[in-house]
Amino acid sequence: MCSRTLRRKGRKITLPAGLDKGMKERKMGRRFIWLFFLFWPMVLNGCQQQKGGFTIAGSTSVQPFAEMLSEEYMAQHAQDKIFIQGGGSSAGVQAVRTDAAQVGMSSRNLTPAEQDLIAVPIAYDAIVIIVHPKNPIRNLTREEIRGVFSGRIRNWSEIGGRSHPITLVSREEGSGTREAFQHLIMGKEEISLRALVQDSNGAIRQVIADDPNAIGYISLGLVNDRVNALPIDGVEPSVENIKNKRYQFIRPFLFIFKHEPQESEKKFLSYILSIEGQKILVHEGLVSVASISTPPTGILK
Amino acid sequence: MSKEKFIEKILLFIALSSIAILGLIAFFIFVEGVPLIWKVGLQKFLLGDRWFPSQGSFGVLPMIMGSFLVTLGALIVGVPLGVSCAVFLCELTPPTFGLIIRPMIQLLAAIPSVIFGFWGLIVLVPLIRENLGGPGLSVLAGSLVLGLMILPTIISISEDALRALPRTFKEGALSLGATHWQTIWRVLLPAARSGIVASIILGMGRAIGETMAMIMILGNAVQTPLSILDSARTLTTNIGIEMGYATGDHRQALFATGVILFFIIMGLNSLALIVSRRRGP
Numbered sequence: 001m002c003s004r005t006l007r008r009k010g011r012k013i014t015l016p017a018g019l020d021k022g023m024k025e026r027k028m029g030r031r032f033i034w035l036f037f038l039f040w041p042m043v044l045n046g047c048q049q050q051k052g053g054f055t056i057a058g059s060t061s062v063q064p065f066a067e068m069l070s071e072e073y074m075a076q077h078a079q080d081k082i083f084i085q086g087g088g089s090s091a092g093v094q095a096v097r098t099d100a101a102q103v104g105m106s107s108r109n110l111t112p113a114e115q116d117l118i119a120v121p122i123a124y125d126a127i128v129i130i131v132h133p134k135n136p137i138r139n140l141t142r143e144e145i146r147g148v149f150s151g152r153i154r155n156w157s158e159i160g161g162r163s164h165p166i167t168l169v170s171r172e173e174g175s176g177t178r179e180a181f182q183h184l185i186m187g188k189e190e191i192s193l194r195a196l197v198q199d200s201n202g203a204i205r206q207v208i209a210d211d212p213n214a215i216g217y218i219s220l221g222l223v224n225d226r227v228n229a230l231p232i233d234g235v236e237p238s239v240e241n242i243k244n245k246r247y248q249f250i251r252p253f254l255f256i257f258k259h260e261p262q263e264s265e266k267k268f269l270s271y272i273l274s275i276e277g278q279k280i281l282v283h284e285g286l287v288s289v290a291s292i293s294t295p296p297t298g299i300l301k
Numbered sequence: 302m303s304k305e306k307f308i309e310k311i312l313l314f315i316a317l318s319s320i321a322i323l324g325l326i327a328f329f330i331f332v333e334g335v336p337l338i339w340k341v342g343l344q345k346f347l348l349g350d351r352w353f354p355s356q357g358s359f360g361v362l363p364m365i366m367g368s369f370l371v372t373l374g375a376l377i378v379g380v381p382l383g384v385s386c387a388v389f390l391c392e393l394t395p396p397t398f399g400l401i402i403r404p405m406i407q408l409l410a411a412i413p414s415v416i417f418g419f420w421g422l423i424v425l426v427p428l429i430r431e432n433l434g435g436p437g438l439s440v441l442a443g444s445l446v447l448g449l450m451i452l453p454t455i456i457s458i459s460e461d462a463l464r465a466l467p468r469t470f471k472e473g474a475l476s477l478g479a480t481h482w483q484t485i486w487r488v489l490l491p492a493a494r495s496g497i498v499a500s501i502i503l504g505m506g507r508a509i510g511e512t513m514a515m516i517m518i519l520g521n522a523v524q525t526p527l528s529i530l531d532s533a534r535t536l537t538t539n540i541g542i543e544m545g546y547a548t549g550d551h552r553q554a555l556f557a558t559g560v561i562l563f564f565i566i567m568g569l570n571s572l573a574l575i576v577s578r579r580r581g582p
Contacts, residue, residue, distance in 0.1 A: 060545060088546035167436040172521070173354050174546030190353065193363070196438055196532050197521035199542045210427060211436060 053081025054265055058092015058105030061125065061176040061219065062253045065281060066105060072280060073271050080264055089176050093117065096258050102265055104256030107176035108183070118257040121293065122272050123286040126220035126250045127180050128237040130205065130227040132212040137161045139231045145185055148215060151192030156213065168195035169207050169216035177201060180251040181217045185232075221285020239282075243291045250287070330563060334556035346557065352523045354543070354551035361558055366525040367440075367533035368509055368565075374444025374529065375451055375508040380501055382448070383455030384490075387497075390456070391463040392485055410453035418514030421446040426518060435530030438520030443533070446514055451504035458503060462496020463489060499577035506569045509562070512537040536562045 056066055063086045070082040087095065092104035093114055110119050129145060131137060137160065140148075147153035148166055157163040170191050171178035182191065198204045201218040208214045209226035220237055223229045229237050232249065241247035261269060271277050278288045338346050341359050349360020386406070390399050421442055430437030470492055474484040490497070512535075520532030521542055534542075540555045540562075547555050 086545065088548065090548050091546070094548065165435075172543045172546070173352070174543055174548070174551055176546070179355075193350075193352065193523045194532075195522055196436060197523070197534070197542060199516070199521075199545065207436075207438070211430060214436065 053083060054102040054262070055083040055085065055095075055100070056103040056105060056255075057085040057087055057095040057101035058256070059089040059107040059176045059253070060086040061089075061107040062105035062122075065123070065253065065284060065286065068284065069272055069277060069280060070268070072277075073268055077267070080267070082268060088174060089179070093256060096256050099258070102257075102262065104254075106254040106256055107251055108179055108254075109252060110254070110256070118260075119252075119254045120257070120269065121252045121289050122255055122269075123253045123278070123281045123289060124242070124250050124292050125253055125286050126237055126242055126247060127177065127184055127217055128220050128223060128229040128249070129215065129217050129232065130208050130223060130229050131215050132208055133226070133228045134212045135161065135215075135228065137230065139234055141233050142185060145232065146187070146189050149181075149186060149191050149195070150189045151194055164213045167207075167211055167214040168192060169204050169214050170195040170197055171201075171204065171217075172197050172199050175199075176251075177217070177219065184249045184251065185217075219285070220287075223285075239287055239291075242287050250292070253286070327563065330556055330559045333553055334558075334560040337550060337553035337557045338560065340550075341554075347561070350525065352539075354547070354554050357550070359550075359554045359557070361536065361539070361561060363523050363525045364534050364536045364539045364558065365561065367519070368535040368537070370440055370526055371443045371447060371515065371519065371533060371535055372505055372508040374440060375447035376501065376505065378444055378448025379451045379455055379504060379508075383452050383500070383504070384459050384497060386452070386456045387459035387463060388485055388490070391460050392481070392489070406453050406456050409449070410457075414450065414511060414514040415517075417446050417450055418517035421514065421518040429530070433530055435528075436520055436532060438518055438532050439530045440519070440526045440533050441529040443515055443519045444529070446518060447508050447511060450511060450514065451507050454504045454507055455500045458500030459493070459497045462493040462500065465496065466492050495576050495579055499573045502569055502573040502576065506566055506573070509535070509565060509569070510537060512541045516541050536565075 056070075063084060067084050070084060074080060074082060085095075085101070089106040089108050092101070092106050093110070095101035096104035096117060104117075106119070107125070110117060129140060135156075137156070140159065144153065144159050148159070149168060149170070151168075153159060154166055155163060156166055168191075171181070178191070196207065196214075198207060198216075201222045204216040204218050205222060205224070205227055208216050220229070220239075220242075223237075231237065232247070235241055235246045237247050237249075242250055255269060255272075257265070272281075273289065278290070282288050337359070341349075346359055346361060347365070348362050349358065350362045351358040351360045352363065390402060394402070422438075425442045425445060426437040426439075428437075429435070429439060429442055433441070466489060470488055471484055474488040475481070479487065515535055516538045519534060519538060521534045521538055522532035523534055524531065526533040536558050539558050543551070544555055
């Protein structure tokens with residue numbers, strides 16, 4: 001009810017305070033109308049945010065690293081504005097195609113249909129299999145991993161562990177990490193639908209750290225001492241082994257361009273590929289471009 | 302135009318715009334979702350049990366079953382607790398005590414679902430994993446948390462229904478020699494039945510719609526759970542967990558999941574309206 005005391009018909013009705021003060025009311029009303037107009041500049045402002053800067057969009061695996069780099073970069077170059085959005089690798093490619101973003105991020109190689117775009121690796125990331133530190137398993141073959149994640153192997157005892165059902169933990173459909181795991185390790189085999197699904201690398205790590213019978217996959221950079229990263233076919237997942245190409249489950253982090261990058265984009269890219277930029281990425285657990293392939297300096301000319 | 306008329310028009314406009322927003326959202330969900338259902342085929346979409354959107358398999362049966370089972374579990378937990386609490390507040394507690402308890406129940410409704418989820422993840426999930434087995438992230442954990450989350454809805458609406466009963470019902474029963482308990486069980490509860498059922502249906506709507514807490518504690522496996530210790534995925538968590546990367550058909554499939562949800566929620570709310578309008582005997 002609008003008034004303070006409004007009772008049933010014919011009894012007691014108290015009018016809301018201030019109804020008789022017409023002037024005051026009208027002023028109040030006008031103030032609210034002005035509020036509406038106040039919103040418009042905000043909406044219009046939102047559309048113009050790309051002026052004087054550029055947008056990077058795509059893989060959410062690359063996004064946190066791009067954000068970190070752009071913060072560092074903007075601290076040094078205050079005049080350049082970089083806007084970073086997620087969306088996934090495919091969305092990144094799409095955004096570059098439609099000019100919604102000037103730079104795309106992808107955590108997978110370009111498909112044959114996407115070869116018309118320019119891809120520049122900025123770092124490499126490894127996919128590792130993690131288990132609980134108390135899990136006695138110390139090595140898995142690629143075949144065993146396939147068996148486990150496809151659901152054919154359901155008990156740890158089948159691959160030399162304790163007799164206990166395996167808890168599978170995977171990423172959701174569409175995630176770049178899942179795509180990389182599927183492509184690099186599973187091949188044609190499907191990841192079992194019985195697998196638990198978590199929506200970030202961190203969430204997977206949390207589940208594995210809590211459950212002694214769980215197994216999952218995350219980026220090498222996110223492994224900590226609460227989980228144990230397993231060697232695959234006897235090869236330890238270390239930066240050393242990635243560099244000498246013994247550990248092969250790696251994926252590129254790419255920046256994607258439709259045309260030759262503009263001046264401001266070029267400057268940012270050369271910052272990332274510089275010793276300073278690469279050092280930040282290595283510090284975050286990625287593998288530098290130089291240790292895998294020759295840095296793509298051509299595009300910076 | 303008089304000032305009175307002007308204000309009426311403005312209020313009408315504002316009221317209509319909120320309905321228009323509802324209409325727009327529904328329109329958008331249908332425009333995005335229905336073409337995919339059409340493409341896949343309604344039967345395949347509703348009854349398929351394989352969900353590999355990147356490979357073109359769109360079956361949401363496991364999610365429908367997940368929503369159904371988790372909601373059922375939540376009702377098994379929440380309804381006895383909620384209705385007894387409403388009876389207690391209405392009939393058995395001294396008024397002063399009720400004054401303390403009622404705000405606490407309202408507080409329960411004000412706790413953000415992410416807090417419920419976090420609590421479930423940190424407290425319930427390890428308990429279940431260590432004592433009952435399985436991954437812990439399970440239908441059981443989800444049902445327990447959801448049961449707590451729907452309590453405020455069930456308690457407050459059931460209590461209102463009980464309080465709305467004419468005083469003569471109770472007086473009549475007592476004067477015929479019925480004990481207090483007999484009065485509650487045989488007279489008051491049956492008389493307030495429609496309100497209590499409405500509270501349960503609204504609680505169901507809340508349970509089906511809950512997303513954040515369920516993403517955190519259900520485990521989100523795309524399977525029809527065969528035991529309460531199995532992981533499950535509901536329709537809402539399917540959208541919540543995959544929307545980040547979904548493009549093309551995958552994105553449309555998530556909207557199509559929304560279409561299914563839309564029909565379920567519409568059905569439940571209409572049912573609640575029908576039930577609550579029909580007065581008990």
